[in-house]
Amino acid sequence: MTSRTTSSTQPGDPVEGDAPAQDAPAPIVHGVTVGAPAHGGHAVARHEGRVIFVRHAAPGEVVDVTLTEHAADARFWRGDATRVLEPSPDRVRHVWPEAGPGGVGGGELGHLSLEAQRAWKAAVVNDTLRRIGKLELADVEVEPVPGETDGLGTRTRIELVVDDAGRLAMHPHRSHDLVALRTMPLAVPEIAEHVRRSREVGTRLRPGARVELVRSASGLLVLVDGEALGSTRKHVRERVLVTLPNGETRRYEYRVAGGGFWQVHHGAARLLIEKVLAAAEVRSGDRVVEAYSGAGLLTLPLADAVGETGTVVAIEGDDAAVRNARRNAHAHPWVELVHGDVATSIGEATAQGADVVVLDPPRAGAGADVVAAIVAARPRRIVYVSCDPASLARDLALLVAGGATVRDVRGYDLFPHTHHVEAVAVLDGPA
Numbered sequence: 001m002t003s004r005t006t007s008s009t010q011p012g013d014p015v016e017g018d019a020p021a022q023d024a025p026a027p028i029v030h031g032v033t034v035g036a037p038a039h040g041g042h043a044v045a046r047h048e049g050r051v052i053f054v055r056h057a058a059p060g061e062v063v064d065v066t067l068t069e070h071a072a073d074a075r076f077w078r079g080d081a082t083r084v085l086e087p088s089p090d091r092v093r094h095v096w097p098e099a100g101p102g103g104v105g106g107g108e109l110g111h112l113s114l115e116a117q118r119a120w121k122a123a124v125v126n127d128t129l130r131r132i133g134k135l136e137l138a139d140v141e142v143e144p145v146p147g148e149t150d151g152l153g154t155r156t157r158i159e160l161v162v163d164d165a166g167r168l169a170m171h172p173h174r175s176h177d178l179v180a181l182r183t184m185p186l187a188v189p190e191i192a193e194h195v196r197r198s199r200e201v202g203t204r205l206r207p208g209a210r211v212e213l214v215r216s217a218s219g220l221l222v223l224v225d226g227e228a229l230g231s232t233r234k235h236v237r238e239r240v241l242v243t244l245p246n247g248e249t250r251r252y253e254y255r256v257a258g259g260g261f262w263q264v265h266h267g268a269a270r271l272l273i274e275k276v277l278a279a280a281e282v283r284s285g286d287r288v289v290e291a292y293s294g295a296g297l298l299t300l301p302l303a304d305a306v307g308e309t310g311t312v313v314a315i316e317g318d319d320a321a322v323r324n325a326r327r328n329a330h331a332h333p334w335v336e337l338v339h340g341d342v343a344t345s346i347g348e349a350t351a352q353g354a355d356v357v358v359l360d361p362p363r364a365g366a367g368a369d370v371v372a373a374i375v376a377a378r379p380r381r382i383v384y385v386s387c388d389p390a391s392l393a394r395d396l397a398l399l400v401a402g403g404a405t406v407r408d409v410r411g412y413d414l415f416p417h418t419h420h421v422e423a424v425a426v427l428d429g430p431a
């Protein structure tokens with residue numbers, strides 16, 4: 001693992017950022033001491049009895065904060081660290097200055113070393129599990145994707161908007177404004193190059209158009225308002241090479257809707273399959289219930305693990321994802337695809353029993369009804385893949401209240417340079 005050299009930020013230096021000039025100067029609070037990181041990409045500071053959520057700072061720093069939300073009667077304010085008076089040793093040159101203070105969202109931790117970013121995310125996960133979940137667990141660590149060096153060139157999917165001048169643009173944090181992109185170093189080279197060239201030659205697209213750039217095994221797909229540009233093909237192929245728990249290597253192929261859900265980091269699909277299979281300890285002949293199964297990323301390896309004497313019931317709500325999952329799983333007739341809302345469909349699936357339950361819900365989490373159906377089935381093992389620490393904490397608390405026991409929670413840095421973190425929780429079902 002290499003980490004970038006720490007920046008030579010000196011006391012009094014402005015924080016790197018390429019923010020466009022503002023019309024009226026925003027109020028600045030001077031000499032703010034920055035506290036612990038909080039969920040959402042900011043750290044908590046206190047000033048004259050009021051909390052300020054500060055972005056672009058590091059815990060322990062003393063900074064000047066340019067306020068971005070500061071209503072006189074608000075319980076808390078928000079702001080960006082725009083001058084560093086006492087820098088943290090974790091501060092580095094921002095990997096993407098366009099995402100610095102006042103810039104676009106999506107790179108809010110790019111001013112910290114990768115190690116410090118992972119410590120930040122681990123602190124948020126641990127605090128959330130304790131405070132919201134009231135769970136007393138061993139400290140969770142956040143691990144890099146194997147082979148990760150600098151967290152750059154990893155995103156295979158980005159969504160942009162065309163600005164009034166026809167340029168590809170992104171929104172600043174909590175804003176409807178648009179800032180034209182010059183570079184996109186977090187994305188894989190094909191996407192970064194597309195962004196760079198679009199900046200040079202323009203897009204000739206309608207202002208406000210939504211542009212999705214998707215890099216897959218079938219190349220670069222550009223979707224404009226959901227329609228494929230220059231092709232009728234709206235789906236892509238993804239290939240994932242994995243090492244199974246028995247050491248065997250296997251390649252999985254998937255057809256995925258271009259605008260549909262797929263793991264964003266180029267190493268995420270492999271990592272999640274390997275971690276989930278290792279955690280699930282599925283046995284030949286098992287009945288596995290998999291909720292929020294998408295196009296079948298985890299469904300196919302789970303189906304191989306249970307074998308043809310077993311069953312995988314995969315529940316997914318999105319039409320295109322279910323259609324693609326049906327094709328992806330055609331060689332595994334022991335996969336039962338259920339097209340529907342997990343909350344209303346899982347009860348029927350688990351009523352017939354479940355040896356193992358795997359769930360990978362969206363940010364909102366699974367909720368009480370889904371958890372009740374899971375614990376009622378008394379599975380041997382539950383593997384919960386989460387992209388949101390707060391909903392994970394709520395759902396784990398419900399699972400524990402239902403008699404499950406948390407064996408392990410691990411974080412994975414699938415979104416370097418942002419505050420997002422993936423976690424995999426492994427539980428034993430109720431005895």
Ligand SMILES: C[S@@+](CC[C@H](N)C(=O)[O-])C[C@H]1O[C@@H](n2cnc3c(N)ncnc32)[C@H](O)[C@@H]1O
Pocket residue numbers: 261262263292293294295296297298315316317318321340341342343360361362
């Ligand atoms: C985080 S993705 C995981 C998909 C898959 N495990 C993967 O890694 O590719 C969550 C999936 O849940 C689906 N989903 C979200 N809410 C749902 C609901 N209430 N019922 C059924 N599916 C839902 C989404 O369409 C999406 O495919």
